[in-house]
Amino acid sequence: MKPMKISEAVVRRLPVYLQVLNDLNMRDVQTVSSQDLGNKLDLNPAQIRKDLAYFGDFGRKGIGYDVTYLIEKIRQILKLDQPLNVGLVGAGNLGRALCNYNTYLKDNMKITAVFDVHPSMVGASINGLTVLPMDKLKETVAACNIRIGIITVPAIEAQNVADKFVEAGVDGILNFAPTILRVQEHVRIHYANFTTELLSLAYYLDEEGVDENETVVD
Amino acid sequence: MKPMKISEAVVRRLPVYLQVLNDLNMRDVQTVSSQDLGNKLDLNPAQIRKDLAYFGDFGRKGIGYDVTYLIEKIRQILKLDQPLNVGLVGAGNLGRALCNYNTYLKDNMKITAVFDVHPSMVGASINGLTVLPMDKLKETVAACNIRIGIITVPAIEAQNVADKFVEAGVDGILNFAPTILRVQEHVRIHYANFTTELLSLAYYLDEEGVDENETVVD
DNA sequence: TAGATTGTTAATCGATTAACAATC
DNA sequence: TAGATTGTTAATCGATTAACAATC
Structure with a gap:
């Protein structure tokens, strides 16, 4: 391991690698090359090797990467080898969806408490969790x-x-609301803003919607 | 306007600008400078000016950008000045959340049909829409x-x-499932994969969890 | 006019990719 | 040994930022 500073782009690719590796593992694939991974993810193999090499020598020259071993290593890097508890505020449709996904976020991450700002929501049960009022947030987090x-x-x-x-x-917040949050510097915020993805998708549509052949006169 | 190729990074920032501009507009702010926008979004003002300049001269030297006018222009660029219909498959928790968000995706985008692969879901009503079976997808899309x-x-x-x-x-797909999709080249796919955001968030936690002051001996 | 701010060019920075020695 | 594939250095590419003339 090197004491180098890892760029955010690299860190964001790790969960993607993990996803594909879990897939391969389920299909009993033992070994995978950076070439294989690159094909599956539309990424350059050199980039994948470089990303992984920031954290250690996980591969074997001439062979590739052992799938199970690499999963274990990436889990360690992302600190998914230890339980991590998550709290959620907002027991609306989306909040409930995420709580029910709990099986999904299996990787040692678990939503262990749900809160809502509306008194009418408090007391409801979501996937085995009782919705708590906001004034219980501080003590529950602790x-x-x-x-x-x-x-x-x-x-x-x-x-x-x-x-x-x-x-x-x-120490960290995942924000689904379409707004920029201001917090103390030491708290890390990630945004899960699907409106951004949806609206930017619209930009690319008419490139095909306008059939360029129609304007060609022979 | 220039016939230049716009990078994806630029396009992805446009909906973010739109979000802040809508905010300002609601608070009756008439004019905004790239400096102001940069402060709100933690972006370099030069980058914001450059992004916008790809599409036209929207600002006024010495003054800044007219909020209403810039909203209109970005809407045009993203093609949100015309109605855009969206279909959704998967009437589970998340699907229902998105359908109910319809007010949210107001910008001329509307989920106009919902489908599910499970016969037991078909016929249910979500936010005024009846869940249709998959074999109605093709005709409904048309x-x-x-x-x-x-x-x-x-x-x-x-x-x-x-x-x-x-x-x-x-022409476009927004995929919430944590898997890479393979489609014909002309179809554009965007991924709304919050597991990536959540898992990569974990990586950054212990930087603060481990209190570095404790290891300092004076 | 003086101060502010754009649009744009040039400089910088960082990330991606190519290439290859090491080695399984 | 020959073929495959890593880890890493050097080259390339592209995106961000600084600087400034134009101008409101």
Whole structure:
């Protein structure tokens, strides 16, 4: 391992590698080359080798990477080899979807508490969890050792919820609300903003919608 | 306007600009400088000016950008000045959340049809839409002029659904399933994979979890 | 006019890719 | 040994930022 600073682009690719490796593992594939991975992910094999080499020598020259071993290593790098508790605020449709995905976020990440700002939601049961009121957030985050907060409330309430999470002591926030959050520097925020993806998708549509052949006169 | 090729990074920032501009507009702000926008978004003002300048001269020297005018222009660029119909497959929790968000995706984008692969789901009502069976997908996409497909089914079914969407003639797909899709080259795919964001967030946690001051001996 | 801010060119920075020695 | 594939250095590419003339 080197004490080098790893760029965000590299870190963001690790979960993608993990996803493909888990796939291969389920299909009992023992070994994979950077070439194979590159084909599956439309990435340059050199980039994959370089990404992995930041963290150690995981491959074998002439052979490739052992799938199980590489999964284990990437899990370690992402700190998914230890349990990580997550709290969620916003028991609406999206929040409930994420709670039910819990099996999905299996990799030692678990939503262990759900909160809502609306008293009418409090007490409801979601996938075995009882929705708690916001004034229980601080003590629950401490008691359950919650490190990450997920925000699935409307944009207008998001900053307020983020402040509560930070005050309660979480180190990271995943924000689904379409708004930029301001927090103390040491708290890391990731955005899961699908509207961005959807709206930017629209940009690329008419390149095909306008049939360029129609304008060709022979 | 220039006939230049615009990079994906630029296009992805446009919806973010739009978001902030809509915010400003609601608060009756008339004019905004690239400096202001940069502060709000943690972006370099020069980058914002450059991004916008790819598409035209929208600002006024010494003044800044007219908020309403810039919103209009970005809407045009993203083709949100015309209605755009969207179909969704997967009426589970996440699918339902997106359908109910319809107000959100107001910008002339609308989910106009919902499908599910499971017969037991068919016929259910979601936000005024009746869930249709998959064998109605092709005719509905044609009849409703659906250009974009959203996939909210489990990973294992996602490629199959994508194939159906492509066969039916959509030009773009927004995939929420954590899997890479293979489609004809002319179909554009965007990924809304929040597991990637969540897992990569874990990587950054212990940088603060390990209190570096504790190791300092004076 | 003086101050502010754009649009754009040039400089910088960082990320991706090619190439190859090492080695299984 | 010959073929395959890694880890890594050097070359390339592209994106970000700085700087500034134009101008409101």
